[in-house]
Amino acid sequence: MIDYQAVKAVVSVIRLGSFDRAARELKVTQSAVSQRVKQLEQRLGVALIVRGSPCSATTVGAQLLRHFERVELLERQLASSMPGFIGPGSLPERMTIRIAANPEWLGSWILDAVSEFVRSAPFLIDLVLNETIPTLERLRAGEVVAAVTSGEERLEDHDSRSLGSLRLVAVATPGYSSRHFPQGASPEAMAKAPGLAMGSTDPFPKRWVKVALGDDVEFPVHRLPSRASIFDAALAGIGWGIVPAHHAAAHLRSGTLTELIKGTGFDLPVQWQVHRVAVHQLEGLTATIVRLAQQSLELDGIS
Template sequence: MSKLDYKLLEALSAVIKDQSFERAAGTLCITQSAVSQRIKALEQQLAQPVLIRSQPIKTTKLGKQLLRHYYQVVQLEADLMPQVMPDTPESPLTLHIATNADSLATWLIPAIAPIIKQHLIEVNLLIADETHTVDMLRDGQAFGAIGSQNTPVKGCQLTELGELDYILVASPEFIERYFSEGINKHSLRQAPGIAFDHKDNMHIRFVHEHFGLSEGDYPLHAVRSSEAFVAMAKHGAAYCLIAELQIQEELAKGELVHIFKQAKITESLYWHHWVLLKGIYKKISNAIISHGRQVLGTPNV
């Protein structure tokens, strides 16, 4: 019976993480040709492809399964080695976490910072819309994901964190320019808004539900940063649908104004993670659950 060669899986992981065979070679301290040979050997052993050589480079369904397995083996090894070889110099352990931008901008860093300061770890934060972060867990790119999906991924565990309220805001300058006669279908056709990216349908959903406008009926910036949402709104360049938690200070100072108090969007957030967690992985997971529930309003049980 054939067994998996973990050097081959390590090469697969490096190519996906670095998005380049050349950079993966540098990470692994081998030649680019050797990386290609390891990927080829893995595909020959399994008689099917593990990579989709596109831009960005992606894994096949089998490749995703292999990466999930490899990352869990790395986790178990990292937890075991200090016990069996206590004198071995500690090397950084990379933890891949998928998160929505709003959690990153508000509460995630304070949740994990104490653990990062205590241990030699590297955190790779993968940012996507909250409806798509779990795809990164499913694909093997992350060991855990903060997202809005309320059903568990196969082989993973789900914990409710709480809720984020999203409200529509703009600066006084913007309101004077575009909404002096109120916010309505006509004024929205002229006023630029902001979405996270082309996969972010929260803004589009909100405007369609309350004003009957479809995507393309009004100008919409694409900005992949929650902080930039706030900056653009404060500078009068756009209005936006943003997590109320993130702009409490701006609302208090009058730099941003809640422009449609009749409605908001409440998004429930969940922490999805591997079922078997040990060591640093478990500490990070527990910190995310504890702090997330404290900030988002779900009691720890």
């Protein structure tokens, strides 16, 4: 059997960053917290916490944290249907839900949905964003319980809702286009014109080239750290880049950006996926995300 008193000690240290804060939250002495953590580490034969300021989780500690978060969700669901089964004070007043999404790229409707949800739900939100790791992979690994994902893949043991499609277009400044594509974006010109990509595995520039030109073309690439920086770099005339149509709309209307080839964008399916352990607890968030996302994508003309 799992010693959940010890697990709670580990989780509190990881969440709060110190043994002292964990002791205050658990209403025990710091020595008691240290002892519980040490005993569990000895039992498992691995370190669970990286001691420091702040303390953080080891790989195994992070796995334990994710397990405990799912247990908390199940217990909260049980408490709502069987109030007498779980004693008062056994569950935290608010628990943290980890969600992966990219509001900077998809739009502010994600934050609007979270805002509506937390006004009445007993949850805190940990919005995870590290663009080097796709949200789908974070969800698959169990690092988050819900995510806004791109593409058509639906994970097993997850509830999936379609949010619509994100229209992606290839843009550049008029000055960049006149220098590199004086006769239009032909395969020959594209092979010499620097594009913009996020890291070394960004699939979107090559996908657009295939859609627009009907063939695979190798081209030089400037690598940038985020989707937002690709948009900024395109505006600065550094290269051509793939951006959401709703980000580029005002600049396309004003003429500060231009499409490389009009009408050659492509649609990226967007989904909201929730692990089944959290489906019931996140019903309100799911409904709000579906409603606001579909409204936003429709209003932006990219559905």
